[in-house]
Amino acid sequence: MTSVPVTIAAPRGAGRRAWARSLGRGLRFGLLLACAAFFLLPIWVMLITGLKSFDEVSLARMWELPSGINLDNFAAAFERLAPNLLNSILLAVPAAAISAVIGSMNGYILSKFKFPGSDLVFTLFLVGMFIPYQSVLIPLVLFVQSIGLSGSLLGLILVHVIYGIPITTLIFRNYYATVPTEIVESGRVDGAGFFGIYRHLILPLSIPGFAVVLIWQFTQVWNEFLFALVLTRPQTWPVTVALNNMAGTQIVEWNVQMAGALLAALPTLVVYILLGRYFLRGLMAGALKG
Amino acid sequence: MQLRRAFQGRWVAVGMLAPSMLAVAIFVYGFIGWTARVSLSEWRGLLPDYTWAGLANFVDLFADRRFHIDLINTLVFTSFFVVGAVTAGLLLAILLDRQFRGDSFFRSLFLFPLAISLVVTGVAWRWLMNPSTGERLSGLNLLLGTFGIDPLAWHTSDQPWGIAFVALPAVWQMAGFTMALFLAGLRAIPEELKEAARVDGASELQVYRGVILPLLRPVLLSALIILGHLSLKVFDLIVAMSGKDIRLDVPSIYMWTTTFDANNYARGAAIAIVLLIMVAVLVVPYLAWSLRREAEV
Numbered sequence: 001m002t003s004v005p006v007t008i009a010a011p012r013g014a015g016r017r018a019w020a021r022s023l024g025r026g027l028r029f030g031l032l033l034a035c036a037a038f039f040l041l042p043i044w045v046m047l048i049t050g051l052k053s054f055d056e057v058s059l060a061r062m063w064e065l066p067s068g069i070n071l072d073n074f075a076a077a078f079e080r081l082a083p084n085l086l087n088s089i090l091l092a093v094p095a096a097a098i099s100a101v102i103g104s105m106n107g108y109i110l111s112k113f114k115f116p117g118s119d120l121v122f123t124l125f126l127v128g129m130f131i132p133y134q135s136v137l138i139p140l141v142l143f144v145q146s147i148g149l150s151g152s153l154l155g156l157i158l159v160h161v162i163y164g165i166p167i168t169t170l171i172f173r174n175y176y177a178t179v180p181t182e183i184v185e186s187g188r189v190d191g192a193g194f195f196g197i198y199r200h201l202i203l204p205l206s207i208p209g210f211a212v213v214l215i216w217q218f219t220q221v222w223n224e225f226l227f228a229l230v231l232t233r234p235q236t237w238p239v240t241v242a243l244n245n246m247a248g249t250q251i252v253e254w255n256v257q258m259a260g261a262l263l264a265a266l267p268t269l270v271v272y273i274l275l276g277r278y279f280l281r282g283l284m285a286g287a288l289k290g
Numbered sequence: 291m292q293l294r295r296a297f298q299g300r301w302v303a304v305g306m307l308a309p310s311m312l313a314v315a316i317f318v319y320g321f322i323g324w325t326a327r328v329s330l331s332e333w334r335g336l337l338p339d340y341t342w343a344g345l346a347n348f349v350d351l352f353a354d355r356r357f358h359i360d361l362i363n364t365l366v367f368t369s370f371f372v373v374g375a376v377t378a379g380l381l382l383a384i385l386l387d388r389q390f391r392g393d394s395f396f397r398s399l400f401l402f403p404l405a406i407s408l409v410v411t412g413v414a415w416r417w418l419m420n421p422s423t424g425e426r427l428s429g430l431n432l433l434l435g436t437f438g439i440d441p442l443a444w445h446t447s448d449q450p451w452g453i454a455f456v457a458l459p460a461v462w463q464m465a466g467f468t469m470a471l472f473l474a475g476l477r478a479i480p481e482e483l484k485e486a487a488r489v490d491g492a493s494e495l496q497v498y499r500g501v502i503l504p505l506l507r508p509v510l511l512s513a514l515i516i517l518g519h520l521s522l523k524v525f526d527l528i529v530a531m532s533g534k535d536i537r538l539d540v541p542s543i544y545m546w547t548t549t550f551d552a553n554n555y556a557r558g559a560a561i562a563i564v565l566l567i568m569v570a571v572l573v574v575p576y577l578a579w580s581l582r583r584e585a586e587v
Contacts, residue, residue, distance in 0.1 A: 042411070261414050
């Protein structure tokens with residue numbers, strides 16, 4: 001109400017512009033809400049389906065809310081997927097940790113200890129990030145067989161660590177590029193060597209870098225499908241392969257599949273909700289956007 | 291003394307990088323070479339057979355009807371996915387460009403699909419896009435029905451249009467990524483530039499068309515390359531949505547089934563090499579471009 005005299009006092013054009021602006025704002029908010037609904041749709045369906053009792057589940061009533069909270073579907077899905085969820089943890093945690101250590105060392109070298117040809121080495125590393133993995137799959141399967149790790153989680157960890165070298169090196173190299181080179185120089189003047197500088201000067205500054213790489217690699221390895229498909233056996237299937245096979249059979253009802261899909265998504269979703277900032281930085285690094 | 295120490299440090303550095311260099315040399319470049327060799331062999335069976343076959347596998351492949359279907363499917367999927375993800379991402383970025391209360395909530399919401407597995411996406415969307423009719427009508431068709439729209443066949447439509455519908459979940463998953471790229475691009479545009487155009491009497495729409503969109507061109511290029519190479523490699527999503535349905539076949543799936551189900555290693559390797567070349571044509575110039583740009587900065 002108090003704004004009325006002000007509006008009258010202002011020139012007519014300004015009043016129209018203010019009106020247009022609030023219309024624009026309302027329109028924008030409405031569009032954003034519509035987009036949000038679209039993005040939430042699959043999660044919403046998985047959730048309400050998962051929470052229904054077996055009697056309530058029916059394709060024709062897919063969009064109806066559950067009458068109460070019932071964990072039948074989640075229990076059934078968990079019973080089937082529990083060993084695979086465990087496999088995924090045993091796979092993704094060590095793979096992410098080892099990748100981060102290697103990436104940190106490589107990034108340190110390629111940003112602070114450049115040698116003739118080091119930029120070329122970095123470029124050659126990066127190519128490995130973009131190749132379709134089908135182009136290395138046949139030799140890879142033969143190699144993993146030949147070292148006796150076929151079907152084991154250890155073999156798959158090794159593969160993820162190796163093909164994780166490009167992205168982890170890239171993230172750490174870009175991260176260390178923001179650390180002033182004078183720090184390294186001052187370490188040298190004080191008589192510290194390669195490891196001394198890393199241990200005492202670089203590593204203490206690396207925690208955000210480690211957070212980005214650990215979260216990124218954990219998410220990537222957890223979600224990965226192709227390597228797991230050709231390198232594991234039923235006992236060592238990670239959750240992505242198990243979920244896919246569950247969805248491919250007629251035996252498991254669609255509602256249990258939906259609950260299983262949500263269970264498989266939950267760990268990386270929780271990590272994203274808690275630490276999304278770091279996840280985003282990994283994502284942008286992958287586009288070579290620093 | 292100090293100089294010698296720096297020199298030693300450099301050798302230690304090369305030594306510490308050596309294992310990674312060796313791993314990449316073998317597992318990326320060596321294995322690509324090995325695959326190329328298999329693609330020039332007659333290996334069709336469980337036991338390796340490196341008898342020289344020249345380019346016969348490639349000639350056969352390009353005469354193969356299934357591979358024609360794959361190439362058409364890839365083209366259709368790439369077109370719908372790239373155009374869809376760029377348009378959606380740009381729209382979201384423009385909607386979120388001006389900061390307001392709650393904008394970070396929306397940003398996080400549009401990005402969350404990137405954190406989940408394509409297999410999860412595929413399983414959820416195969417039920418959302420369930421093509422059953424009558425008693426078993428469900429999913430999106432049920433929602434469309436309330437608006438009086440007839441049920442769609444979605445990803446079970448006739449080839450090649452089925453795969454165009456697979457682009458929908460793919461856009462759902464990746465639109466947040468293009469949004470983030472465009473937002474970073476928008477935030478990098480100096481406010482004075484936009485203000486100058488406004489002072490000159492340009493409408494908000496004209497500011498976008500005349501000032502903002504042209505400055506987003508490098509970001510658009512990045513988005514096109516990243517999305518384009520991802521869509522050439524698409525595999526998980528299609529397998530999770532339809533298994534080995536030939537209507538949705540693409541090179542990456544053909545490679546997998548012909549190699550590991552049918553033991554036709556020579557053909558599988560040939561498909562892999564064609565796929566690699568397609569990706570390389572897109573990515574290698576981009577890598578060169580972005581590294582040169584980095585060097586200039």
